[in-house]
Amino acid sequence: MDELLNQVYHEIIYNLLIHPPNQALNVLKTHAQVVDDDFLQVLRQTVTTLAERNCQEDADFLNKVVLKIEESGGFSTLLAEVAPPQATETPAKKVASPEEKPETPAIPSPEKESAAEQLYNQGTQQFQANQYTAAFQSWQQALQLYRELKNRRGEVNCLGKLGNVYQSLGQYQQAITCHQQALGVARKIKYRQAEANALSSLGHVCYSIGQYEQAIEGYQQALSISKTIKYRVGEANTLGNLGNVYYVLGQLEDAVKNYQQALTIAQDLNYRFGAVNFLNNLGNVYASLEQYEQAIAYVDQALTLARTLNYRFGEAYFLSNIGKIYLAKGEPDQAIVYFEQYLELIRSIDSQQMEANALHHLANTYKIMGDSKSAIANYQDSLELHRQTQNPQGEAMTLSCLGQIHQELQQTDTAIQALLDCLKIATPKALPTECLTAGNHLGDLGLSTYNWQLSYQGYEQAIQAIEHICSGISPLEVRSQITKESEIIYPKLIQTCLNLQETEKAFNWVERWRCQQRLELTDSSLFPLGEVQPHLKKYERLQQQIYALHLRRQSDEMKQLTTAGVRLNSSATFKTESEILETLETEKQKVWEDIHRLDPVIAEQLQINSLSVAEIQALLPDTKTAILSFYSTEENTYIFVVFKNQIVLHTCEGESREKLHHWIEESWIKNQQNNLREWRNEMIELLSNLSHRLQLNQLISDHLLDCHQLIIIPHLQLHHIPFAALPIQLEDQTIYLCDRFNIRTISSCQMLNYNQQENQAISSNSMAILEDTTGDFVLTRYEGQKLAELYQVSEEFYLVGETAMVSQFESFIKQVQLLYVASPLSCTSEPKVDAQLQFAEGKISMAQMLAGRLPDLLELCIPYVKMESKTLTFSELNLRIFNRFLERGIQRVVYPLWSLEDIATSLLIWFYYQNLQEKNCSEALRQAQIQLRSLTGQELDQKYKPEIQAYLKQQKESKNQQKINDQRTLLAWKCQQDYPFESPYYWANFIVYGG
Incomplete structure (x- = not known):
């Protein structure tokens, strides 16, 4: 059930209680769009709750309403008593064909029906008490009874509830299965409202695991149905859900548009619990846009409405939210006013966990204002409440803040103890974000006090948290943030190891940093298809579940309220989620080991596996x-x-x-x-x-x-x-x-580890050449023809100019040992770092080039690398592009650090490939570099000028005539110099990257 709809049900019940008994039917009629079977379940549950709280008069009255509804045969019959009669049309009876087997009518069983409803309500109570296993069992038993009774609506409701339990436990695939079953039944019985709810629930699951496109699709389908059946409350809630997705995606204009539409509908329907949330959400968007006045105006409207509704938890949250906006606006004095109101209200509600949160907000604000004494006092009060309510996460966060403020005050011993206590709770797996922060500060304290062991302890835990948070399939925004953190913490840990004179340990951490860098830059879209794919999908699913659970642990008070009723993080919740996380981590590791057996290269892009x-x-x-x-x-x-x-x-x-x-x-x-x-x-x-x-x-x-x-x-x-x-x-x-x-x-x-074939023999007819597909070069044909003759390259493996086809290139790249690409490799950084080769028929991307493994390809030589962006560095180029080639099985890439004139490039390439016939690649390049810089002008004139001139003379009709003339002039000038290529500019630009 949608949590906002649940709030609507409670608002209707509130109206039933404050109006005279003889107005009960009119109250129900006013909300006829939303009173349904789910409302009846909530009404029964409220009767039980009021009776338990000794509110017998209210319980008796609502019980009479329940009985009246049941005696009348349902809401539609009951509401007809106060509604004008409508014209009815008796439909013709459908005669079943001989082939059709009519569905066996359900045999009424009041005892079973009562037992099913009791179990359903029991499950709801257990779920709200975080008793997930018990709630699951109750709803599963209710589901069985509803199926025996052939009560399909009851079946749909139970399936939805079971899906909610699975989602709460982080078991998203099972949640999806339940909601899909509910969707199937709802469609079969043409229960359109339940169909819309099931689609929304599927959207919620996808949203939880970061599959935002699928979430949008589910919500949009639900929205379409809600509009068709005029299910206005569902329409408003779905628009709100769409707004949430767009907000997370940073598409703030779309978020505002959807929240505004949701708010308009809610106000038209007098759906005040919906309106209050949509107003607050609009405030959050405008706060993100740094339009603080507008943000405050919206949240203030939400606050006023919450007070009208006597919605005290919402009122408290909105006071807190306004305080946060003032803090972001740079007005801590105003923030204090709202946080103090928040604290006062929460104390009257008697919610210790929210009181602890309020004290934490006050402490943060006092810290910003420079009032350390008040900040520490509020942190201490917050800490005490977190301990009383057994909220480990709140305790860890507050201990971390206390450690940081004592660190600023140079109260070193107190700071160290607080951070050590924090890290006992905030382990890298249980609370990685808190562990990262506390570990980093503890490490800094160790450095400042020359306590290298303490420094190592702190930074090691911080880095373990980084490595836990970031995998090769983590969301890009997560990896981007982690990159910033790792660039700061790894160097400090490595320096600490060196201060401890632990050279080997320092080197180990350097290598782990390089592996972490590789993870942060992994592009999973380049992973090859094949046997490993099912395992990759399973790994990704488990990683998404773990990530979503950690996100939920970081959610603020209002998010917790709207996802689980009036529930905040508790020791029971923390323990349950910790057990789930441990199970998921164990399962994920087993899947990773399966992937590693099938493809170690892919496995090592998913999580760090540095060599000893x-x-x-x-x-x-x-x-x-x-x-x-x-x-x-x-x-x-x-x-x-x-x-x-x-x-x-x-x-x-x-x-x-x-x-x-x-x-x-x-x-x-x-x-x-x-x-x-x-x-x-x-x-x-x-x-x-x-x-x-x-x-x-x-x-x-x-x-x-x-x-x-x-x-x-x-x-x-x-x-x-x-x-x-x-x-x-x-x-x-x-x-x-x-x-x-x-x-x-x-x-x-x-x-x-991927390049262990350095001295492998090169067979005859082992080279393929791709030559000048753009027509921009003058001497590529000269060097290509010489290489083709030297390595006996057959015509099918020699692609030239505009006649070269992408399909030919994709074919021969898998068949040869040496690939010489005398055509520019364009390297881009927008929208992401990529490499492309241009053909007459179009471009071939790096993903296409690396569609499969290339274990036979020893070398890829690319003499022309075109950097399309000045911000693109060779560090990125190596990590994001050339590493990808090595990962797919290519042993080495030979490429230039800067571009040269054609003559120097052609000669260096010629010398290199001559040497490669007898020497390994690094020695071949070394000798080629020495040969080029030692080449005299006289040798150039006598040995190479005649054949270069002869080649240039053949290019009479070339579109590059000016370039040809320039090369002739340059060649003549070079021949007059003693050592025309002695500068490193001419001979040092090529490197061997890899084996």
């Missing part, structure tokens, strides 16, 4: 290879050097996150974007500066003398840096890092 140090070391091919994992904190930049048998730490003193990465942002990235010539001319100086900041000479002499290969894991802006071109000193001679080491790049050690 031993597992990471086992991935290193030999003792001559080292991982350099960079990480910057607020104090220093650290380089974790991971060998086959040990981890050592290199510290770049004073190169804090702010200092180092801000310098890279300003000097390298922005300069490259805005002053390309200046950036190119200053490149060697900038790279020398960076090498000095990272103390590379010291790093090499201390730790890397016996190494020949480096696996670089950059941090933040270091993803933009060509490590191969960093200058170092070797025996009083300046060389580049690539002169000393093979280099490849990766985003985390976890990704190494």
